[in-house]
Amino acid sequence: MxxxxxxxxxxxPRRTRAVLVPMSVLLVIVFTVIAFALPANWHLNDRVAMVVSGLLFAGVALMLARxxxxxxxxxxxxxxxxxxxxxxxxxxxxxxxxxxxxxxxxxxxxxxxxxxxxxxxxxxxxxxxxxxxxxxxxxxxxxxx
Missing domain, CATH: 2.30.29 (PH-domain like)
Incomplete structure (x- = not known):
């Protein structure tokens, strides 16, 4: 043949993907949990910024897995x-x-x-x-x- x-x-690169894909999910979860766990004196826009930051970091990690x-x-x-x-x-x-x-x-x-x-x-x-x-x-x- x-x-x-x-x-x-x-x-x-399978090992890289095996690390980066779950890490991306974990980043979004962690930043979302942090956004909801922030003290009451933090505003909604601060919480949204935390979630968006997690999404951005996850996006970069997924880009590295491409x-x-x-x-x-x-x-x-x-x-x-x-x-x-x-x-x-x-x-x-x-x-x-x-x-x-x-x-x-x-x-x-x-x-x-x-x-x-x-x-x-x-x-x-x-x-x-x-x-x-x-x-x-x-x-x-x-x-x-």
């Missing part, structure tokens, strides 16, 4: 913290994951580079190396055809 037969495939890389027959979708980018296979020149790099970097045909944060060393260096090799093999396989 070739590497292309395994498509679609998605890589994401990164993923998804490869399918047509190309690769890179979802980073704020932006997403869809790439055709022909747009990817090389997949780089050098020693010390926090995540994979894709060299693109237009001369730019794109961080693929969804494949990162933080979730385990060996797992990230295997994912980078698989993505590299997929890129090479699509360039050969």
């Amino acid at each position: 070739s590497t292309a037969d395994a498509l679609p495939v998605t890589w994401a 990164p993923r890389v998804r490869a399918d027959a047509e190309g690769v979708t890179v979802v980073n913290f704020v932006r997403s980018r869809r790439l055709a296979w022909a747009e990817i020149v090389r997949v780089n994951f050098r020693a010390g790099d926090p995540w994979v970097v894709l060299d693109l045909a237009d001369g730019t580079a794109l961080a693929a944060v969804g494949i990162q060393a933080g979730g385990g260096r060996d797992r990230a190396i295997a994912a980078a090799r698989t993505l590299r093999d997929l890129v090479d396989g699509h360039h050969a055809s």
Whole structure:
């Protein structure tokens, strides 16, 4: 079975998500409880600000849990913290994951580079190396055809 037969495939830092998603829920709960537990001399707008603060912190945590890389027959979708980018296979020149790099970097045909944060060393260096090799093999396989 070739590497292309395994498509679609998605890589994401699962440990990071496993920590950040529950933490987001916990942040909203804690800030809401604090808002209701404030002394009586605190105004409604102070309480609302506490709940909104919890929602903002949770939103940032969820944003940090967003990164993923998804490869399918047509190309690769890179979802980073704020932006997403869809790439055709022909747009990817090389997949780089050098020693010390926090995540994979894709060299693109237009001369730019794109961080693929969804494949990162933080979730385990060996797992990230295997994912980078698989993505590299997929890129090479699509360039050969």
